[in-house]
Amino acid sequence: MSTRSGRVPRGRARRRVGTVVRLIAALILAGGLYAAFAPGVYAEEDPQLSQAAKDGKAIFDNTCVSCHGRNAQGVTDRGPSLIGVGSASVEFQVTSGRMPLARQEAQAERKPPYWSDPEELDQNARLLGQYIQELGGGPQVPDGNLRAEGGNxxxxxxxxxxxxxxxxxxxxxxxxxxxxxxxxxxxxxxxxxxxxxxxxxxxxxxxxxxxxxxxxxxxxxxxxxxxxxxxxxDPGGWGLGRIGPVTEGLAIFVVGVVAVVFAALWIAGKS
Amino acid sequence: MSTIGSERSHTAGAGDTAHHSGGQPDIDVHDPSLSRFELVREGARRDGVEIVHYAPRFPIPGTKAERRIERTIALLFLLTGVAGLAFVVIFVAMRFAYTPGTNSAKLFTPLLGVTFGVALLTLGAGIIMWAKKLLPEEVAVEKRHLGGSPPDDKKIMGAQLGHIAEETAISRRPLLKGALLLGLAPVGVAAVVLPIAPLIKDPHGRGDPLLHTGFDPEYNNGNPVRLVREDGTGIRPDDVSAGGQMTVYPGIPHGATNFWADSPTLLIHLREADAAVARSNLARIPLNAPTPDNPDGGMWQNFIAYSKICTHLGCPASLYEQQTNRLLCPCHQSQFLITDNAKPIFGPATRRLPMLPITVDDDGFFVARSDYQVPIGPAFWERS
Missing domain, CATH: 1.10.760.10 (Cytochrome c-like domain)
Structure with missing residues (x-):
């Protein structure tokens, strides 16, 4: 310090004040830059989701997230991504009980749905569907009557x-x-x-x-x-699963012909 | 006379079947002392049937047991009448018209069946009961010879046949013989042609009809044939979603009818990744492969079209699994891998489904680039 010749040595107090001021300025600059480039850190989470979708997300994070992953992006070898499948797919899978999946097998089968109360099921399926819809879009089932009218x-x-x-x-x-x-x-x-x-x-x-x-x-x-x-x-009273004429033909062959054979034996035995 | 009479009484008394009318003089049927039953028994005997036991079920007529059976049979016949009447009333009074849902019209056919069934059942049961419970008991024995006919009968039969031939005198009437042959020959040919001709499809048509479908430009004045829906409307690429499929027909008059039953085609819109696999496999089959002037090969973008006619026995193979990209035939469970030129991967089919090369015309509708390049349908003897 003493070697800096030609200059009036500053006072110790002034030097200290100057250091503090520079430090504060640097801090403000850094903080300001950080705030400018990372504005969402303290912002509200998922501001783009509607209230229904948020409710759906809450259900998703409880029941679906283990297989379909965070934000429905899928988990390898466990569940596919749901981005872009639309609410139609969600409603079908959830209301028919196929999802949540019981186990990995050839295909998901219809079973009693997760929510046994039909109204609760319908409402929650629509909330989940709304969440998936807002994440990635996709086909939607229209509201209202889904039957057609008219003579033909x-x-x-x-x-x-x-x-x-x-x-x-x-x-x-x-x-x-x-x-x-x-x-x-x-x-x-x-x-x-x-x-x-x-x-x-x-x-x-x-x-x-x-x-x-x-x-x-x-x-x-x-x-x-x-x-x-x-x-x-079913005209006969029993549709036999409505699988078709093969079932009905087999049934009448096995049951009907056997009955006729025994009737013939009975008549012959009585003679 | 007396000997015959004693023989008759002997037969009736002992039930002996040793007597046979053959060669013996028969009793005189004009004998006024014969009863009706004796005439019946004589008639049976002349036919080779001996009645050896004949006795009424109820030796004393009008007993309680007999009347009970009579009443039961009468009840059955009355039930027949009631059921038959019900059948007629239902048939006439009930107006049958198909109405959706659960309603009394659905009972029409079952009711007819039940009433008519009950009528037939009670009628049959009544007749059987009458025969089994009221008619006299009877045991009859019929004699049969063993082996072939006696030599005498054979000799007589041969003489009869020879006599007929001699009567026609065909050997000395060559005109009639020739005329008969000439007349009958076309009839014989007709008998052969009749069952074989229906096996030949379109015999007066152009070339071999098995090699052409409705997608041949020849049927559209030389222009490429559009792929259309069953109602004849064209198809744009937007109309089939990724992972979707559509059954398409040739866009020519009556293209979606049985007249062009060999033409139905499945147009499939593959997902991007699956389409890439399918494209990379196209080169394995020269007919489907891309060429310099046709870089897409038989596909158009992510769309691919195959014949719906199974190469096993010609069923419509239209069960498309959009995740595994298999096309299934419901008849014998053949499976075709769409992403590998419809290679058969399971079941009895041995040949790939023919690919219909497609593109999109200037108006934005799908058209067939050409007809199928191999014959469609079940295994074929000239296939390439």
């Missing part, structure tokens, strides 16, 4: 069903086998919304039937036809 609805719905659905789900919506343990399920328990959601989202191995392929009106006609098919009474 059933005929048109039946035609569309036979062209598009019956190859896998069979002519009476009883379902059928696919490869390696997979199968097209029976539609016996499917609701309007579930059928609509399935067509839109193509769950598991079902092909997707987008609105350009089957218009919303055509989807409604198909639903009306399916539900009418299910309400229809």
């Amino acid at each position: 609805t059933l005929a048109r719905g039946g035609e569309l069903f036979r062209v598009n659905c019956s190859s896998c789900h069979a002519f009476s919506a009883g379902g059928g086998a696919l490869s390696s343990g997979k199968f097209a399920p029976s539609m016996a328990a499917a609701t309007d919304r579930q059928i609509y959601a399935a067509m839109l989202s193509g769950p598991q191995n079902m092909p997707v039937f987008g609105d350009n392929q089957l218009t919303p009106d055509e989807k409604r006609e198909i639903i009306t036809y399916i539900q009418n098919l299910k309400e229809d009474k």
Whole structure:
């Protein structure tokens, strides 16, 4: 210090004040820069989510997160990403009880849903769907009546069903086998919304039937036809699973012919 | 006469079946002392049937037991009448019209079946009961010879046949013989042609019809044929979502009818990753492979189209699994891997599904680049 010649030595007090001022200035600058470039650190979490989606996220973080991962981005070998699947897919999987999955197998099967109360189930499925919808978009099931009206609805719905659905789900919506343990399920328990959601989202191995392929009106006609098919009474009183003529033929062969044979034996024995 | 009479009484008394009418003089059926039953028994005997036991069920007529059975049978016949009447009333009065849902119209057919069934059942039960419980007991014995016919019968039969041939005198009437042959020959050919001709499809058509489907431009004035829905409307790429599929038909008149039953095709929109796999596999099959002037090969972007006619026995293979990209045939469980040129990977099919090369025309609709390049359908003897 003493070697700095030609200068008036500053006072000790002034030097100390100057150090403090520089330090404060540096701190303010650093803090300001940090605040400028990282504004969200202390901001409200997920500001883009609606209230319904936040409620859905709460449910998701309780029940779905272990397989589908944080923010529904999926967990390798456990559950796929749900970004872009849309609320239709969520509603179908949750309300039909397929999700939460019981175990990894050929395909998820319908079972009693997570929430046993139907209203609670419907509400929570919609909240979850809203959350997934706001995360990545995707197909949505419209609200309101999903049945079609009009004189030729059933005929048109039946035609569309036979062209598009019956190859896998069979002519009476009883379902059928696919490869390696997979199968097209029976539609016996499917609701309007579930059928609509399935067509839109193509769950598991079902092909997707987008609105350009089957218009919303055509989807409604198909639903009306399916539900009418299910309400229809089986003329014999017992539909045998409605799998078709093979079952019925086998039943009448095994039961009916055996009965006739025993009746013939009985008559002959009485002679 | 007396000997015959004694023989008759001997038969009736002992139940002996040793007597047979063959060769013996028969009793005189005009004998006024014969009873009706004796005539019946004689008739049976002349036919080779001996009635050896004949006795009424109820030796004393009008007993309580007999009347009870009579009443039961009468009840059965009355039930027949009631059920038959019910059948007619239901058939006439009940207006049957199909109505959706659960309703009484669904009972129409079952009710008809039940009433008619009850009528037939009670009628049959009544008749059987009458025969078993009221008609006299009877044991009859019929004699049969063993082995072939006696030599005498064979000799007579041969003489009869020879006699017929001689009567026609065909050997000395060559005109009639020739005319008969000429007349019958076309009938014989007709008998052969009739069952074989239906096996030949479109015999007056152009070339071999098995090699062409409705997607051949020839049926569209030489222009590429559009892929259309069952109602004839064209298909834009937007119409099929990724992971979706659509059954398409040739866009020619009556293209979606049974007349073009060999043409239905499955148009599939693969997901991006699956489409990349499918594209990389195209080169393995020269017909599907990309060429310099056609870098997409048989595909168009992520779209791919295969014949729906299974190469095993021609069922519609249309069970598409969009995650595994397998196409299943429901008849015999053949499976085709869509991402590898529809290679059969399971089941009895041995041949790939033919690919329909597709592109999009200037108006934005799918068209077939050409017809199928291999014959569609079950195993084929000239396939390449």
